[in-house]
Amino acid sequence: MKLLLTGGAGYIGSHVAALAEREGHSVTIVDDLSTGIANRIPRPVVDINLASTESVERLSRLMRETEFDAVIHLAARKQVGQSVEIPEQYFLDNIGGLANLLLAMREHDVKKLVFSSSAATYGMPTLDLVDEDYPGVPINPYGQTKLAGEWMVKNAAAWGLRGVNLRYFNVAGSESKKLADTAELNLIPIAIAQLKRGEQPIVFGTDYPTPDGSCIRDYVHVEDLAKAHLMAVGYLDRPVQEFATFNVGTGQGASVLEVLEELREASGIEFEEVLADRRPGDPPRLVANTNRIEKMLGFKASFGLKEIVKSAWDAAN
Ligand SMILES: NC(=O)c1ccc[n+]([C@@H]2O[C@H](COP(=O)([O-])OP(=O)(O)OC[C@H]3O[C@@H](n4cnc5c(N)ncnc54)[C@H](O)[C@@H]3O)[C@@H](O)[C@H]2O)c1
Structure with missing residues (x-):
């Protein structure tokens, strides 16, 4: 498969990239290296800040050059404390970045997306084992951006997107x-x-x-989490997806x-x-x-x- 992976120079993304390549997929990485490390991955990344105004055009160019089978979107800011201090930046990067990505995917008919969400969407749950239907209320801007991101993925079903939200626990x-x-x-x-x-x-x-x-x-091992991403891509190949959101723990x-x-x-x-x-x-x-x-x-x-x-x-x- 031809996969577009955002945030692939990051901690989790580089594990997803390594596993995907071991499994024989071809992986193109988009990353602005804001928190990523270039030498985690064997070749240069496509340096696009997804939240920037030119990102839709640059992603479109990439999608014109390569017909991607699916996108795995991990690029985001992830510091809870920082999200309280600079919430606008979190909304711009995490929600704006996803919106730009979806615009480019829609334009180029790329219809499969795995989105990196978080258990932070649950806020302060009262269940011993929290399930995906628990009506969580995030208690910080970071968790809010992830829950809103899930809604964006679900809403894009209107133009035919098949999306999966993976709610990671502690990686x-x-x-x-x-x-x-x-x-x-x-x-x-x-x-x-x-x-x-x-x-x-x-x-x-x-x-x-x-x-x-x-x-x-x-606590979930990052190698197990990487595996869950590729399983999620496989799930999107099925004719019908019963669920859009999955805990990974x-x-x-x-x-x-x-x-x-x-x-x-x-x-x-x-x-x-x-x-x-x-x-x-x-x-x-x-x-x-x-x-x-x-x-x-x-x-x-x-x-x-x-x-x-x-x-x-x-x-x-
Ligand atoms: N680490 C965890 O425990 C955890 C838990 C739940 C969810 N997540 C989510 O997993 C994803 C990856 O997390 P990570 O731990 O690998 O973090 P990370 O900071 O190591 O990786 C994020 C990557 O995205 C890139 N990036 C950030 N903003 C970007 C932008 N606007 N445009 C292009 N690239 C951008 C960074 O350079 C970096 O390489 C994030 O979406 C995060 O919210 C992580």
Whole structure:
């Protein structure tokens, strides 16, 4: 298949690109390298800022040159805290970028899209295992841009788009050093970076209503997530798509303290974590109900927390 992949120089995108190429697909990457790293991928990217005014024309040129079978759209800003500080920029990049992409796809009759959404669309869910029909209300501009993006994908069915929204839970791990998550934005890369600097990892909140008092999340290995994208492209080939939105997680929760215990083992460093107050806006528990993706796409995560943390540690060292 000929795939157009946006955000392919990013942490997740580079794993999707590597897997797609191993599976024999031809992959064209569009990325403005704002947070991406060029040497994660073997060849130059097409440098387009999707949110820029000229992007529809530049994407159109690309689509005239190559008849893409499907688009996988990952390019976006993803920092929750930053989205609160500069919400306009998040709406411009995440929603404007997707709108430009859809305009070009519509013009060139490219009718299959996998969209990178997030569990941030759920806000503060009260279910133990949150399913796709849960009426979540995002609690920050980042989550809002992802939910609005899902609506855009669904609305484009009016002109024949077949779209899938993949709601990623907590993505971590790496297939290699080259593709490691180098941004210190999520628990595992933050804690690894702290250990490497000789600092102690910090636990924000130890009085949540969870067994050990720290927050619980669903950690999914980035290689499993990459696989889900290609399965989603396959799903779009079926004559009928019953669902447009899928959780991508493991269905297993792990607390911050459990993750740090795995990190103690993977690193061999006997650190003491620093216990700190809660941060605003952290749901106590966010774990995926994975029934839909298992049933409809045949997706089941193959890596657990141990492999995730070990691969992240190995990739960073
Ligand atoms: N990492 C996670 O845990 C997580 C969880 C849920 C959803 N997501 C989503 O997954 C996607 C990829 O995340 P990631 O962790 O790989 O982040 P990343 O920052 O490593 O990758 C994003 C890529 O998109 C590119 N990009 C950003 N804005 C662009 C624009 N306007 N035009 C062209 N390229 C642009 C960046 O240069 C980068 O290469 C994002 O959409 C993110 O919101 C990530």
